[in-house]
Amino acid sequence: MNLLSTNVIMISLLTSVHLDTLKEMLDKSELEMYITEAVATVNHRYKLHYHITPPVGWMNGPNGFLFYKEEYHLFYQYYPYDTQWGPMHWGHVASTNLIDWRPLPTALRPADEQCFSGSAIDNQGIMVLMYTAHQSTKNPPFYNESQYLAFSVDGIDFHKYKGNPIAIKPPPGTQDFRDPKVWRHGMHWYVVLGSKTRDQRGAAILYRSTDMIHWQFQSVLAESSGALGNMWEWPDFFEINGKFILMISPRGIIPSGDRFKNTCQTGYIVGTFSYATCQFKQEVGFQELDYGHDFYATHTAERNGKRYLIAWFGMWESVHPEDADGWVGAMTLVRELDLVGSRILMKPVEAITSLREETILEGEFHHNASIEFEKTGEIIVNLDLTENIELEITGTLGGDRLSVRWSLDEGKMVVDRMGEIRQVGWEPLDTVIWRIFLDTSSFELFCGEGEVVFSSRVYPLGEWRVSNRGPQSLHVVAYTLKKKRKAN
Numbered sequence: 001m002n003l004l005s006t007n008v009i010m011i012s013l014l015t016s017v018h019l020d021t022l023k024e025m026l027d028k029s030e031l032e033m034y035i036t037e038a039v040a041t042v043n044h045r046y047k048l049h050y051h052i053t054p055p056v057g058w059m060n061g062p063n064g065f066l067f068y069k070e071e072y073h074l075f076y077q078y079y080p081y082d083t084q085w086g087p088m089h090w091g092h093v094a095s096t097n098l099i100d101w102r103p104l105p106t107a108l109r110p111a112d113e114q115c116f117s118g119s120a121i122d123n124q125g126i127m128v129l130m131y132t133a134h135q136s137t138k139n140p141p142f143y144n145e146s147q148y149l150a151f152s153v154d155g156i157d158f159h160k161y162k163g164n165p166i167a168i169k170p171p172p173g174t175q176d177f178r179d180p181k182v183w184r185h186g187m188h189w190y191v192v193l194g195s196k197t198r199d200q201r202g203a204a205i206l207y208r209s210t211d212m213i214h215w216q217f218q219s220v221l222a223e224s225s226g227a228l229g230n231m232w233e234w235p236d237f238f239e240i241n242g243k244f245i246l247m248i249s250p251r252g253i254i255p256s257g258d259r260f261k262n263t264c265q266t267g268y269i270v271g272t273f274s275y276a277t278c279q280f281k282q283e284v285g286f287q288e289l290d291y292g293h294d295f296y297a298t299h300t301a302e303r304n305g306k307r308y309l310i311a312w313f314g315m316w317e318s319v320h321p322e323d324a325d326g327w328v329g330a331m332t333l334v335r336e337l338d339l340v341g342s343r344i345l346m347k348p349v350e351a352i353t354s355l356r357e358e359t360i361l362e363g364e365f366h367h368n369a370s371i372e373f374e375k376t377g378e379i380i381v382n383l384d385l386t387e388n389i390e391l392e393i394t395g396t397l398g399g400d401r402l403s404v405r406w407s408l409d410e411g412k413m414v415v416d417r418m419g420e421i422r423q424v425g426w427e428p429l430d431t432v433i434w435r436i437f438l439d440t441s442s443f444e445l446f447c448g449e450g451e452v453v454f455s456s457r458v459y460p461l462g463e464w465r466v467s468n469r470g471p472q473s474l475h476v477v478a479y480t481l482k483k484k485r486k487a488n
């Protein structure tokens, strides 16, 4: 059935529906038909199996992460029509275990606004999305950012609030005011937004409301002194183990030694917070959360006392070889957070073990020995840090390579992606292991209890080959992980 005849049938079925709603439904079904057809043209050579990727087109930051009606929902910045960033939609997936995600229809489409990042809450069975409406203007600075709401009663079909934009005032002197992260505490809704000061220093601003429509400014939770960037995107604010964490994604931090080597950064500030005064008192300043090449725009959700985090497995301005294949972008694995001292630990969610299939090695991994995986694998390495360690990760047919090293002299963990080095000191808290996840074109390394983590995209050709290039024999357990598609 072609598009037109489907539309005619829908029109005749829905003549009693208000015209706006009808148009929305037609646009929506047209988009889903486009996606279904375009998916058939995607080349899967680099497509990830157990990470979230867009069905087709472009994906960037995660949005609206929440548990709603027995499932986790995750939305994402999405442009279905090209493999470049474009007018932002919200793509949508859901999962019961944070590992197996099922695609759902695109939740938000741009109209007079682009649907920039935001978050979701469950308000007595109604899912409410709060997001940034990014609109072009005729005069400099040529854009404006305000906040919109959208609703759903089933978590699948979304309707924008007719009274948008809602009443929430940006800080004076800037039009950059985006990425609302909303939560409830007691009788109030709270939201933190990313912004900047009049003199271009990143800032995170807190507001409060009783109805989610009218918001009152409460405080500037924190702002950059200048060294911490000129715009803070994607703020998140939550309590863990008695402390409050302000998580931010700053733009414009200048690299310094081993630190801040990516185009944009993601990290957190630890402190205390009082809901009575809405003041956040910093105890430990900005620390990076992940040391890999491709990690930005984190987003967290809480359930049963556990705090889960997901991030864009990407970075502005990086090159994406999958661009030629009809899709671009991915999300990291979901990680469970803990706070020990002033350090956030990240561990992959427990259900990841349900993906294990075949054990391909359990025992000694000798100097210069290799193991091979077809696209997906998990490797757990027991380490002796009194000697240097090196794993070389390549493709059986060439392509990108990556080397993971423990440098004894420097006491540093090093991830070297073809000369692009990311490194950081590592003092294990307890367990002295590496846990590595490989998925077609991605690498994630969790050191110890998750005190040091690297997330990097890497594009080998053929299958994965992992070789022990260090002086010592290692004790390794290696599994293949379940694949979503049979052929690539």
Ligand code: FRU
Pocket: 060, 061, 062, 077, 088, 116, 117, 118, 132, 178, 179, 233, 234, 297
């Ligand atoms: C980073 C970000 C957000 C913005 C969105 C636009 O995630 O730049 O600040 O809402 O992406 O796609």
